[in-house]
Amino acid sequence: MPAAAAVAVGVMALGALAPSAAFAASRPDTVQQGLNALVADDGLPAALASVTERGGWTRTYTAGVGDLATGSPVPRDGQVRIGSNTKVFTAVVVLQLVGEGRIRLDAPVETYLPGVVRGEGIDGRHIKVRELLQQTSGLPNYSNYLDDEVRHYEPEELLGIALQHKSEFAPGSRWKYSNTNYVLAGLIAQKVTGRPLAQEIDERIVKRIGLRHTYFPAPGDVTIREPHPTGYYRDSAGAPPQDVTEFDPSWAWAAGQMISTNSDLNRFFSELLTGNLLKPAQRAQMRANTVPADETFGPGARYGLGIVSKPLSCGGLYWGHGGSYPGYETRGGATVGGRAANVAVSMQLSDEATRGRVDRVVDAALCR
Secondary structure, X not given: OOHHHHHHHHHHOHHHOOHHHHHHHHOOOHHHHHHHHHHHOOOXXXXXXXXXXXXXXXXXXXXEOOOOOOOOOOOOOOOEEOHHHHHHHHHHHHHHHHHOOOOOOOOEHHHOOOOOOEEOOEEHHHOEHHHHHHOOOOOOOHHHHOOOOOOOOOHHHHHHHHHOOOOOOOOOOOOOOOHHHXXXXXXXXXXXXXXXXXXXXXXXXXXXXXXXXXXXXXXXXXXXXXXXXXXXXXXXXXXXXXEXXXXXHHHOHHHHOOEXXXXXXXXXXXXXXXXXXXXXXXXXXXXOOOEEOHHHHOOOOEEOOOOEEXXXXXXXXXXXXXXEEOEEEEEEEEOOOOOEEEEEEOEOOXXXXXXXXXXXXXXXXXXX
């Protein structure tokens, strides 16, 4: 339900509320306050949020403007590039194939891509599929070596860039975030199924749970299909924002190419935790044996098989991922108790303090 409609319903029903409930309804909404602060204090053009309650009721929020040049309003629950949230979709496809007996988590990459993964200190015979999903393979991150040219990349080309550089560490000995892990996981899924990863994600996840605003852009598609805020990028703190909304996303592929909305992400993470996207054994494996991921995801964060757990200020934790992509930043996830929240802003963030404030809006939404 749009926030405006939710307010109208609340006003009409106010006379029927108990005094304490009426007072609670009149208090400033902490999520809206958080979004307003991101725009006013952090200088972000737009901020959007979607909060889903335990019963499935959803409220959406916006702050700022959808386009700095025109001053147009922020589309409510607008589409954004979700960046590394894509990794969770890729992990789900791989884990579904595990549940079908077509992939083994502890099999070496070599089993599925013989002779493909070789480099200095890199050998696909010694890297497990599990280590790709958990980010413990030691594979170098190809994203660190891309040039500034905006162009189309094939997945094999991205892997090739990574393999020109030496291993970061022995497989399984440490944790370090690398987009290469998920490009390789996507290539394994394609090899096993004989179909494009985008098709597998669409049929196995998007259509299965009814994500109406989520898709994997086709090759050459640089647009965002539905209403969306303009995405901006700043080279430095004082630099003017540049419009980077239309951007070839192929450089991110299985690690970050997808487009979605906050409410669709809420549904996805909720279904992942409690629904039938995965068999019970694979759902448990996804969240078992997590490893510390503070250096990338903040204090207390832990990485499972493509999913991140983060502690809540009110106790317990939530499961999600987040994404950072030129033009957009997303944060959020769901609790096993049935609440979900996702926040998006229309600028990629390089300031850890601002990222922390976005995380706090998520925390406020899940704890209220």
